[in-house]
Amino acid sequence: MSFASRRDASQSSSVRPRRADLLNRTFTNARLVISGDCRDLRLPSGASDSLKGRPAIQRSLILMRISRLLLLSVLAAAVAGVVIPSAGALTFPDEICPVAQGTVIKVCPAGETAKPYSMQIKGREGTGCVPYVRFKSVGALPPGLTLSSDGLISGTPTQPGEWTFWIDMQDIPSWEGGIFWCGDDKSTERQFSITINPGINIVQNALNPKVTFLNKPYPGFQLSASGASSAQTWSVKSGALPPGMTVGSNGVVSGTPTAAGDFTFVIQVSDGGRSDSETYTLTVVEELKITQAKPPAAEVGQPFAMEPKATGGRPALSWSIEGGGSLPAGLTLDPTTGAISGKPTLAGSYPLKLAVQDQLGLVQTVDITVVVATKLSAVKSALPVVKIGKLYKARLTARGGATPLKWRILGGLPGLLPTGIKLNAKTGEFSGVATGKTGLYRLRMQVTDKLGVKASLPIVLKVVA
Incomplete structure (x- = not known):
């Protein structure tokens, strides 16, 4: 059995490992190359270099121990049916991004702007330590695309053009986490090219408005596409618009929806050879309206309660005061119900913009004015003398209070008006011709x-008299 060394780029030749470390690393990183006589053994360069300068007897003992360990591992592998692969020079396969005729550049499939792109780069099986290899790019890929360490070119191109760049492929040796039989970190690189063509792209990613009202004409929305020729055709690719609505071949969404709900559909545009599609959702609800918001009478120190009503939209609703107005002192607004309540403490006229908003963001407002009267009081003043047989008129006065007012006689001496004189309960006016006694x-x-x-x-x- 003969021994040959392969230089290990990760080890420094100036480092001399201990014998135990040398045996361990040699056994782990040694690679059997199965040749005709099955006896070629190559040691990592760190191990071979470490044997140099040692006494001949010591080198022989170390190599004998290594031989015994490797012989045992080969026998064990044979029994277990394990095959330790043989590798040729690391290279890229021909079928992935074939070489353009008359060049050495590997040309990958073309992409389109704004369209997701994905291409897996691999090493040729049986070369180097494939598939235990890593990749990196040298030079610029098309904007929007990246190369991962496992060889995947992916992303969404943002700019048309042709980009040429290099891809470096390197073995991952066992001491860097690669397969146990990979004993080097050799690399190779090739030049690649990707062309990005201008794509046809729908400009709008949402309808406007995206909420419309039941049995009310939709205002119409014009879709448009960039990069398309003048001969565009629009259609519904999947899903369905609300009943009563359509998308025309010119890209106009229009109609009068006759059913409420959320409708999701895909619209496609084509200019012949290219196409693009976009998913849209259109929500149909009854129109949001404030149906009741008239403030009741208010008076300083008296309980006040008002609860506006709204219909349509999508619950739950929320209420607020907009436009910089403020409620009278002593009153508060419940944002959940819209109820305004409390006891006002300051008289005056308070113009407000009351707003209601639903879960879809629809908003309706109404202008109201809360008028707070001062506390009711009766004004004491001397009344003119009543003359028998003469027309008489006099009026009582009240300040504040919530109109209308109502007057009445509580009692007194004699507790009745003079004969011929009457009281107007609404105005507090005495009138008539006295005919009774003085x-x-x-x-x-x-x-x-x-x-x-x-x-x-x-x-x-x-x-x-």
Whole structure:
């Protein structure tokens, strides 16, 4: 059995390993090349170099031990049916990216811009340590493409043109995690070329609008494609648009949807030899509307409650105040229900923009004004004298309160108006021609507003002849 050495690029010739390390590494990295007499043994260069300079007796003992160990491994492999492969020079196969005629450049399949690209580069079986090899590129691949260490060229090209570059393929030796019989890190490289052609690409990746309303005409949306010739044909490749809607051969999406729901479909454009497709989703719902939002009467210190209503859209709904307005002090808005409640503390007029939004992002607004009145009070003032037989008019006064107001007589002495004089409960006005007796009529009057708030005051009507 003869021995030959193969230089191990990962080991420095200046390092002298211990004998135990040498035996271990030699047994692990030694490679049997099965030749005619099955006796050719090659040792890693680190092991061969380490034997140099040793006494002849020591070298003989080490080689004898190595021979015994390798003989045992060969016999064990033979019994177990293990075949330790033989390898030729590392090279690329012809069938992957064939060489262009008249050149040495391997030409890979062409790609298109904006279309995913994938090409697996491999080493030729039976050469080097294939498939235990790694790859790297030297030079620029088409923009958008990359080469992985396992030889996969992939990505999405972004620019048309022709790119020529080198690919380096290298054995992965056993000491770097390769197969146990791979005892070198030799490499080879070849020049490759990939052409990227301009692709036809649909510009829009979503419809606008992507939500439309049941039984309402869709505003229409024009699809377009870049890189296409003027002779474009648009069609539905798969799925279905909402009932009542179509995509024309000119790429216009239009119609009046007659069913609600989410509709997903694929639209394709073709200019003859090339095509592109895009997936779209169109949602059809009933139109979102605010149906009830009239504020009730409000008064300082009195409970206030308002709950607007909305229909359509896609629940759940959320409510808010937009446009920079603010609620009266003391009132709050529930964003889930839209309810406005509380006790206002400051009178005034508050214009607001009330907004509701659904889960699809649809928004509807309505302008409202919350008017907060001051607290109701009755104003005490002297009334003019009533003259028998003469037309009489006088009015009671109230401040604040939520209109309408209502007046009534609570009592007094004698507790009745003079004969011929009447009270207008809505206006608080006394009117008529007195026909009764002269005298003083002491009464207690009460005013009540729309919210039930009450105020009272005493009055005196003096009747004279």
